[in-house]
Amino acid sequence: xxxxxxxxxxxxxxxxxxxxxxxxxxxxxxxxxxxxxxxxxxxxxxxxxxxxxxxxxxxxxxxxxxxxxxxxxxxxxxxxxxxxxxxxxxxxxxxxxxxxxxxxxxxxxxxxxxxxxxxxxxxxxxxxxxxxxxxxxxxxxxxxxxxxxxxxxxxxxxxxxxxxxxxxxxxxxxxxxxxxxxxxxxxxxxxxxxxxxxxxxxxxxxxxxxxxxxxxxxxxxxxxxxxxxxxxxxxxxxxxxxxxxxxxxxxxxxxxxxxxxxxxxxxxxxxxxxxxxxxxxxxxxxxxxxxxxxxxxxxxxxxxxxxxxxxxxxxxxxxxxxxxxxxxxxxxxxxxxxxxxxxxxxxxxxxxxxxxxxxxxxxxxxxxxxxxxxxxxxxxxxxxxxxxxxxxxxxxxxxxxxxxxxxxxxxxxxxxxxxxxxxxxxxxxxxxxxxxxxxxxxxxxxxxxxxxxxxxxxxxxxxxxxxxxxxxxxxxxxxxxxxxxxxxxxxxxxxxxxxxxxxxxxxxxxxxxxxxxxxxxxxxxxxxxxxxxxxxxxxxxxxxxxxxxxxxxxxxxx
Numbered sequence: 001x002x003x004x005x006x007x008x009x010x011x012x013x014x015x016x017x018x019x020x021x022x023x024x025x026x027x028x029x030x031x032x033x034x035x036x037x038x039x040x041x042x043x044x045x046x047x048x049x050x051x052x053x054x055x056x057x058x059x060x061x062x063x064x065x066x067x068x069x070x071x072x073x074x075x076x077x078x079x080x081x082x083x084x085x086x087x088x089x090x091x092x093x094x095x096x097x098x099x100x101x102x103x104x105x106x107x108x109x110x111x112x113x114x115x116x117x118x119x120x121x122x123x124x125x126x127x128x129x130x131x132x133x134x135x136x137x138x139x140x141x142x143x144x145x146x147x148x149x150x151x152x153x154x155x156x157x158x159x160x161x162x163x164x165x166x167x168x169x170x171x172x173x174x175x176x177x178x179x180x181x182x183x184x185x186x187x188x189x190x191x192x193x194x195x196x197x198x199x200x201x202x203x204x205x206x207x208x209x210x211x212x213x214x215x216x217x218x219x220x221x222x223x224x225x226x227x228x229x230x231x232x233x234x235x236x237x238x239x240x241x242x243x244x245x246x247x248x249x250x251x252x253x254x255x256x257x258x259x260x261x262x263x264x265x266x267x268x269x270x271x272x273x274x275x276x277x278x279x280x281x282x283x284x285x286x287x288x289x290x291x292x293x294x295x296x297x298x299x300x301x302x303x304x305x306x307x308x309x310x311x312x313x314x315x316x317x318x319x320x321x322x323x324x325x326x327x328x329x330x331x332x333x334x335x336x337x338x339x340x341x342x343x344x345x346x347x348x349x350x351x352x353x354x355x356x357x358x359x360x361x362x363x364x365x366x367x368x369x370x371x372x373x374x375x376x377x378x379x380x381x382x383x384x385x386x387x388x389x390x391x392x393x394x395x396x397x398x399x400x401x402x403x404x405x406x407x408x409x410x411x412x413x414x415x416x417x418x419x420x421x422x423x424x425x426x427x428x429x430x431x432x433x434x435x436x437x438x439x440x441x442x443x444x445x446x447x448x449x450x451x452x453x454x455x456x457x458x459x460x461x462x463x464x465x466x467x468x469x470x471x472x473x474x475x476x477x478x479x480x481x482x483x484x485x486x487x488x489x490x491x492x493x494x495x496x497x498x499x500x501x502x503x504x505x506x507x508x509x510x511x512x513x514x515x516x517x518x519x520x521x522x523x524x525x526x527x528x529x530x531x532x533x534x535x536x537x538x539x540x541x542x543x544x545x546x547x548x549x550x551x552x553x554x555x556x557x558x
Contacts, residue, residue, distance in 0.1 A: 056105075129145055162184075212234075262280035263299075269316070349496075362391055393426065458556070498510070
């Protein structure tokens with residue numbers, strides 16, 4: 001407030017001081033979403049409308065235009081360009097001062113003219129400096145400072161209305177909802193820890209952490225102790241519920257930590273399950289000393305406990321009565337939220353499913369014909385034999401644009417009807433199969449060869465933080481990054497991602513990922529035992545992948 005304005009409103013403040021007891025004494029704070037207000041602690045703000053004037057009333061019942069002294073008539077309006085000072089708010093009316101040609105005057109306006117009051121939240125601390133606006137998407141009003149306690153009062157589209165401190169009073173302005181969620185709504189002000197992503201380190205042995213068995217995405221996958229590998233299956237998102245309890249979500253599967261059957265007996269299992277809001281999915285964090293905590297289930301009052309007190313990979317984590325042992329103590333270590341986390345999981349499942357259906361379709365040739373092998377007449381001495389049942393669309397690089405639907409059109413029941421030429425029978429190869437699977441998600445994905453699947457070509461992007469240097473040679477990329485960087489990137493793999501190598505120009509689709517391994521489905525060489533040129537859910541270790549110089553990539557935009 002400038003000095004001239006202070007001089008102008010001093011006489012009015014004297015009058016206001018006389019009546020403020022009537023205004024505030026019995027009112028209390030009607031709206032918990034704003035701080036306690038008074039004649040000296042008020043909120044500066046603009047009305048919601050940027051085009052229309054609003055009326056000022058003499059009473060909180062919103063009757064009679066004018067000031068508290070109705071005999072003094074004047075034009076009682078607030079204009080869009082007027083900054084008002086708010087001294088009291090309730091659901092219906094708001095007591096304000098507003099500028100006029102003869103100084104600031106006082107009266108009531110409809111609360112709906114200044115806030116929709118539909119997003120009341122307790123004050124939360126901002127973790128960054130944030131630009132504010134007079135209205136949603138309008139002119140810049142100022143900024144929230146890092147560390148400010150901020151009240152959220154409403155939302156409009158992509159903007160959130162907030163009250164924040166400035167110059168010993170407050171302002172009511174707007175920030176992007178993205179900034180609100182990223183810098184304000186993430187921090188718990190009531191829980192024992194801040195909301196965020198953590199690994200839970202056992203007090204028995206700090207080398208062992210909470211882990212979802214086999215990095216599974218399914219309901220009922222077990223919670224266990226396992227050696228710390230940095231896998232996403234060992235990272236958990238803590239969200240405070242404002243009731244003394246947290247929800248704990250697997251960063252890998254997006255499912256929550258849950259007491260099996262909401263059981264109350266010692267030894268009841270703990271697993272992951274689809275969120276349902278039940279007490280079996282709510283956990284209280286209590287301080288256990290020396291940086292450790294105990295996690296207590298709301299449904300039974302018992303603690304998460306390492307079975308038998310044994311720190312080893314695969315040891316079960318169960319429910320057990322509180323006993324203060326190291327088995328019930330865990331250190332919460334904050335970790336960075338990892339990229340590529342569960343993005344488009346349903347879309348990923350569609351791509352994986354299509355690969356598996358291409359790989360498992362059963363067919364029997366009505367006549368024998370030669371297997372394709374780089375166009376050679378003798379092929380690789382393999383014959384697709386009449387009357388033999390095979391599995392998966394056959395391998396070919398001359399008719400490689402064969403979809404599952406097109407192949408099935410050339411079948412009568414399970415009998416393949418042709419064509420039968422060595423270079424004309426229906427088939428696809430490793431990269432075209434991947435392309436068709438990705439087309440189930442993005443119909444414009446090109447039917448490309450392995451070269452077209454390198455990030456440098458623009459159809460895919462890297463998984464993890466390794467660098468591709470614009471190359472289309474996986475061996476060179478692996479060698480320049482080194483084993484550690486590439487294997488750390490393998491840890492980020494999810495179903496639907498790809499493993500690409502320049503060795504034999506090959507690509508495989510990830511169908512599942514676990515600790516130190518992945519499972520893949522791919523079109524490859526013929527296997528006489530499987531009667532197929534496909535491998536489904538074939539297991540590869542990180543070490544074997546790196547030795548074969550595979551790099552992890554995925555489709556641009558799930």
